[in-house]
Amino acid sequence: MEKAIFLDRDGVLNKELGDYVCRFDDFKVLEHNFAALKDLQGRGYLLIVITNQGGLAKGWYSVEVLDKMHAHLKSTYAEHGVFISEVYYCNHHPEFNGKCLCRKPGSLMLEKAIARFGIDASQSYFIGDRERDVIAGEAAGVTGILIDSDQPIGDVLSLIR
Numbered sequence: 001m002e003k004a005i006f007l008d009r010d011g012v013l014n015k016e017l018g019d020y021v022c023r024f025d026d027f028k029v030l031e032h033n034f035a036a037l038k039d040l041q042g043r044g045y046l047l048i049v050i051t052n053q054g055g056l057a058k059g060w061y062s063v064e065v066l067d068k069m070h071a072h073l074k075s076t077y078a079e080h081g082v083f084i085s086e087v088y089y090c091n092h093h094p095e096f097n098g099k100c101l102c103r104k105p106g107s108l109m110l111e112k113a114i115a116r117f118g119i120d121a122s123q124s125y126f127i128g129d130r131e132r133d134v135i136a137g138e139a140a141g142v143t144g145i146l147i148d149s150d151q152p153i154g155d156v157l158s159l160i161r
Helices: 031-042 063-078 108-117 131-139 153-159
Strands: 003-007 045-052 084-090 125-128 143-146
Touching: 003 108, 031 045, 031 153, 045 108, 045 131, 063 084, 084 108, 108 131, 125 131, 125 153, 131 143
Parallel strands: 003 045, 003 125, 045 084, 125 143
Antiparallel strands: none
């Protein structure tokens, strides 16, 4: 079975703006994470992004803009030898769609990734900057690691076996 590092997006892989990143021009990749993610990948971990994107439901940005952000994220990391296996996102918001199972702290996005990639949840981690990330990870049997927004992932490498 595979093992994975699940990663929240905003504040973990790209700069946290305090609310939604609605414009491509505001989407800034956190370059201080290249080496740490390359290290984790070298240890055999798949890298999978799990992100809430409720701004879609609110109409604040389009799927096309979101896809452009994700393509940029993946290509920027790839230029530094870091391969992101997949990006899962929830396009719902409770004020507009009611409750859903995929929006974190729900664990459906993780469960889908675990099934698709044959991941051993007990050997995997979720790095996020919100408590909901840790809750979602733990609900799927993954160890959660809470970091501050924009904190280098290298600061928590010692927590990952």
